[in-house]
Amino acid sequence: MKRRIVMSMFAGVTLLASALFGAAPAQSAVQGARSADIPAEFGTDWHDPITAAPPVTRPSGRSCQVTVAEAQFRDFTPYTGSYAPPKGCGDRWSKVVLRMEGKVKGRQFDRLGYLHIGGVEIFRTSTPEPSPDGIEWSVDKDVTRYSDTFRARHDVEMLIGNVVDDTYTGVIDVKVTLTFYPAREGRDTSAPDRVLTLDENTLTTPRNSERIVAEVYATGSGGGCEEYWYLAVPSNAPYSCQAEGGPYREVQIKVDGQLAGVAAPFPTVWTGGWSNPFLWYVVPGPRAFDVKPIEYDLTPFAGLLDDGRPHRVDVAVVGVPEGQSGWSTPVNVLVWQDAERAHVTGKLTTHTTGELTNSSTYTPGSEHRVDTEGDHRLTVAGYVDTSHGRVTTTVRRSLTNTSTHRWADGENFDALKATWTDDESVTVDGRGPARTTRTHRTYTMDGTTTIGAGDRLRTVLTLGDRADLAMTRAGHRTGWYRLDDTYAGDATYTINVPRDQRHAVGTTSERYRIRGSAGCYDRFLRTVQGVLAEERNGC
Numbered sequence: 001m002k003r004r005i006v007m008s009m010f011a012g013v014t015l016l017a018s019a020l021f022g023a024a025p026a027q028s029a030v031q032g033a034r035s036a037d038i039p040a041e042f043g044t045d046w047h048d049p050i051t052a053a054p055p056v057t058r059p060s061g062r063s064c065q066v067t068v069a070e071a072q073f074r075d076f077t078p079y080t081g082s083y084a085p086p087k088g089c090g091d092r093w094s095k096v097v098l099r100m101e102g103k104v105k106g107r108q109f110d111r112l113g114y115l116h117i118g119g120v121e122i123f124r125t126s127t128p129e130p131s132p133d134g135i136e137w138s139v140d141k142d143v144t145r146y147s148d149t150f151r152a153r154h155d156v157e158m159l160i161g162n163v164v165d166d167t168y169t170g171v172i173d174v175k176v177t178l179t180f181y182p183a184r185e186g187r188d189t190s191a192p193d194r195v196l197t198l199d200e201n202t203l204t205t206p207r208n209s210e211r212i213v214a215e216v217y218a219t220g221s222g223g224g225c226e227e228y229w230y231l232a233v234p235s236n237a238p239y240s241c242q243a244e245g246g247p248y249r250e251v252q253i254k255v256d257g258q259l260a261g262v263a264a265p266f267p268t269v270w271t272g273g274w275s276n277p278f279l280w281y282v283v284p285g286p287r288a289f290d291v292k293p294i295e296y297d298l299t300p301f302a303g304l305l306d307d308g309r310p311h312r313v314d315v316a317v318v319g320v321p322e323g324q325s326g327w328s329t330p331v332n333v334l335v336w337q338d339a340e341r342a343h344v345t346g347k348l349t350t351h352t353t354g355e356l357t358n359s360s361t362y363t364p365g366s367e368h369r370v371d372t373e374g375d376h377r378l379t380v381a382g383y384v385d386t387s388h389g390r391v392t393t394t395v396r397r398s399l400t401n402t403s404t405h406r407w408a409d410g411e412n413f414d415a416l417k418a419t420w421t422d423d424e425s426v427t428v429d430g431r432g433p434a435r436t437t438r439t440h441r442t443y444t445m446d447g448t449t450t451i452g453a454g455d456r457l458r459t460v461l462t463l464g465d466r467a468d469l470a471m472t473r474a475g476h477r478t479g480w481y482r483l484d485d486t487y488a489g490d491a492t493y494t495i496n497v498p499r500d501q502r503h504a505v506g507t508t509s510e511r512y513r514i515r516g517s518a519g520c521y522d523r524f525l526r527t528v529q530g531v532l533a534e535e536r537n538g539c
Contacts, residue, residue, distance in 0.1 A: 045133040046530025052512035064089035105134025108170025110271040118154030124291035192334035202310040211336035215293035226326025246360025248374035250318040261296030276459040278491035286465040300382030303346025340387035350381035391430030415448040433474035481516025
């Protein structure tokens with residue numbers, strides 16, 4: 001039944017267009033199991049995890065591979081090792097690709113993990129829940145942006161926190177490699193010159209930094225209510241997960257106490273989510289296996305940060321009840337330097353913060369209901385005087401969240417319909433005509449869980465991860481793309497019985513589409529009772 005499939009995601013949405021096209025097939029192809037091969041219900045084995053996301057493209061020619069980690073995770077003891085740069089591939093690379101291969105069998109929860117090299121988080125992941133007979137999966141990720149880190153020897157730390165006992169028997173076995181593709185002479189990889197981490201929440205940048213981007217691997221997890229933050233309700237509503245302000249969450253970054261960036265967290269559904277693991281055994285929700293970092297363009301603050309002194313950088317998640325844990329927010333800072341100047345000066349010229357509005361209203365009744373609306377805006381601008389003239393960067397970001405959460409007594413039924421938007425524009429004026437990149441991100445969740453006769457739990461759920469990006473120069477469009485990653489699932493099983501008596505059935509699907517100035521990609525997957533029933537490719 002099994003077939004090994006490589007899964008791929010991208011470190012940031014703005015990297016998609018350059019990393020993707022050329023991978024799509026020239027014409028449509030349909031594959032899948034025959035109906036006679038599909039069992040009446042889930043058995044003890046099913047197809048290995050698979051996603052419809054495009055593969056990471058790789059340059060032709062020679063390459064060098066380094067094994068970063070090999071470990072079996074049974075508890076919360078991190079794997080520690082050492083990394084050394086590859087031999088025979090130089091120290092400038094056109095692409096660096098991370099690959100994690102994993103396997104697990106028996107019984108186990110989904111687990112969250114990370115990989116650090118020299119303190120830099122280059123990968124955050126979660127794991128699939130295994131079949132009794134065992135599964136294998138792999139994830140590829142373009143990590144070229146961390147090339148500065150890879151040029152020197154560093155300590156390695158990796159952890160996929162796990163619990164193994166008589167009940168939860170699954171040991172998570174992983175191997176992580178980096179494959180390096182040498183840069184061709186004259187080829188600009190656009191990778192940052194430096195990759196920095198915070199030192200006790202302080203940041204000291206090189207004094208000639210002309211572009212600064214922070215990335216935050218923000219995840220709500222850890223087994224508490226923040227793992228399902230989008231289902232939280234105000235404290236006056238009778239529900240198991242409560243937060244005074246309801247479900248509105250926003251990830252903020254501050255520089256020396258001043259708000260420098262806002263973002264909507266992606267509502268990741270892990271592979272045990274919505275009380276129904278049969279939704280996720282083969283096709284995970286978007287981003288579950290490769291958590292994308294939130295990116296904040298801090299270039300308007302470069303004039304402040306370039307003074308050679310340490311500056312305080314704080315990340316906070318708005319909406320989390322005071323004193324409650326559940327969020328992880330590690331920070332990397334990517335820096336591009338002015339090679340012709342030792343010191344770049346500049347100034348923050350605009351800082352306009354809109355009022356953060358968050359209304360979460362509970363309506364009691366036989367059907368309980370919480371309606372939430374939230375939004376926030378931020379505009380910052382600043383300039384740096386570089387060796388190629390004054391460059392002004394203006395960043396505008398606007399967030400919205402609307403949701404309706406309905407449930408009955410006993411939380412049976414339990415339903416949520418929610419939408420998050422995160423709009424961003426970055427305009428760079430200087431060194432030629434003004435260039436603007438506009439990104440409109442939309443995340444959606446629409447699901448219902450019910451428990452019917454015979455303790456049959458059913459979950460019907462649709463998830464959406466969408467982005468529209470347009471690039472202009474002097475007002476003329478120079479590039480664009482539109483991404484639409486949609487997951488849909490419908491699964492039912494009997495609760496409160498041994499695993500072999502669940503009589504589970506389920507259909508899941510994912511369609512991943514990109515259209516853009518560089519081409520297109522379109523892939524559709526459908527599974528039935530853990531069997532890959534349909535696989536369709538084509539634009």
